[in-house]
Amino acid sequence: MWWLVINAILIMVTSCAGQNGTTPTPLVIWHGMGDTCCFPFSMGRIKQLVEDRIPGIYVHSLMIGPNIIADEENGFFGNVNEQVEEVCEKIANDTQLQNGYHAMGFSQGGQFLRAVAQRCPSPPMKNLITFGGQHQGVFGFPRCPSEPQQSRMCEYIRKLLDHASYHYWIQNGLVQAQYWHDPLDEALYREKSIFIADINNERTLNTSYRVNLKKLENFVMVKFLQDGMVIPVDSEWFGFYSPGQDVEVLPLQETKLYFEDWLGLKEMDEAGKLHFLSVEGDHLQFSDQWFLEEIVDRFVA
Ligand SMILES: *[C@@H]1O[C@H](CO)[C@@H](O)[C@H](O)[C@H]1NC(C)=O
Ligand SMILES: *[C@@H]1O[C@H](CO)[C@@H](O)[C@H](O)[C@H]1NC(C)=O
Numbered sequence: 587m588w589w590l591v592i593n594a595i596l597i598m599v600t601s602c603a604g605q606n607g608t609t610p611t612p613l614v615i616w617h618g619m620g621d622t623c624c625f626p627f628s629m630g631r632i633k634q635l636v637e638d639r640i641p642g643i644y645v646h647s648l649m650i651g652p653n654i655i656a657d658e659e660n661g662f663f664g665n666v667n668e669q670v671e672e673v674c675e676k677i678a679n680d681t682q683l684q685n686g687y688h689a690m691g692f693s694q695g696g697q698f699l700r701a702v703a704q705r706c707p708s709p710p711m712k713n714l715i716t717f718g719g720q721h722q723g724v725f726g727f728p729r730c731p732s733e734p735q736q737s738r739m740c741e742y743i744r745k746l747l748d749h750a751s752y753h754y755w756i757q758n759g760l761v762q763a764q765y766w767h768d769p770l771d772e773a774l775y776r777e778k779s780i781f782i783a784d785i786n787n788e789r790t791l792n793t794s795y796r797v798n799l800k801k802l803e804n805f806v807m808v809k810f811l812q813d814g815m816v817i818p819v820d821s822e823w824f825g826f827y828s829p830g831q832d833v834e835v836l837p838l839q840e841t842k843l844y845f846e847d848w849l850g851l852k853e854m855d856e857a858g859k860l861h862f863l864s865v866e867g868d869h870l871q872f873s874d875q876w877f878l879e880e881i882v883d884r885f886v887a
């Protein structure tokens with residue numbers, strides 16, 4: 587009889603500990619171009635959806651620079667390597683992230699967070715989820731927002747990129763130039779691209795990038811099947827134009843980066859850590875239900 591009582595007590599104790607011993611893994615978010623950490627209709631909304639789905643979760647939506655205005659401007663202007671460094675410092679400074687975190691990057695925020703995983707392994711990033719990220723860069727500037735003031739700026743940027751992406755001051759000052767990838771001149775790209783060629787280990791092979799990326803538990807890449815922003819859209823799944831031309835596209839698994847395994851992606855793929863998800867729709871267009879069921883429940887909770 588007494589052992590029944592003890593058993594019952596043990597079960598109560600362990601289930602109690604299970605309930606308050608497990609706080610959810612926190613989440614870090616990096617917004618896309620033209621957006622900020624905290625607009626209530628964009629990243630603020632994503633944060634709210636996650637918080638409602640996972641009670642008690644801590645969500646840190648990254649602000650790049652000291653305020654929202656700087657945050658938005660920094661999506662266009664500045665040096666991505668410095669922004670990544672700033673983010674590494676912010677994450678290291680945040681006491682609530684010290685036991686590790688999951689990360690969600692929207693559009694260019696996707697490849698920027700991958701750089702964080704590769705360069706700053708501590709505290710550890712566990713799952714990385716990128717939405718419409720440009721992991722192999724882009725060759726073509728996205729269609730512009732409809733507001734006249736912004737589209738003038740976009741048009742200007744496109745012209746600059748076509749002619750001058752790899753000029754020193756543009757490469758170092760314009761964010762989009764730092765993931766410009768000209769497949770017609772891969773040698774120039776490797777030599778001049780200070781960000782995307784570097785994190786893809788195409789300039790020099792930095793073994794710590796590979797070691798660190800492989801520490802991820804899951805690397806989830808979401809591609810938008812009718813994406814009008816990202817050229818080529820295959821970059822969202824780490825594919826790109828076959829070198830020397832801009833028509834034929836190779837999926838990740840057929841690139842040299844993969845079969846020579848510069849980043850450990852082949853090894854991760856074989857271990858089941860890579861997840862290629864697709865959604866019907868344009869850039870970053872998805873329903874709450876899809877987001878909650880396919881992303882939050884599977885990779886954040
Ligand atoms: C959490 O666990 C401690 C002891 O492990 C217990 O005293 C406390 O009541 C628990 N809190 C909740 C909210 O269950
Ligand atoms: C991190 O913390 C240090 C020390 O408190 C502070 O000087 C620094 O500005 C912080 N960095 C960022 C990016 O918040």
Ligand SMILES: *[C@@H]1O[C@H](CO)[C@@H](O)[C@H](O)[C@H]1NC(C)=O
Pocket residue numbers: 704705790791792793794795
């Ligand atoms: C590799 O990357 C790390 C982190 O950014 C850096 O500290 C180190 O100097 C790099 N090593 C080489 C050989 O480039």
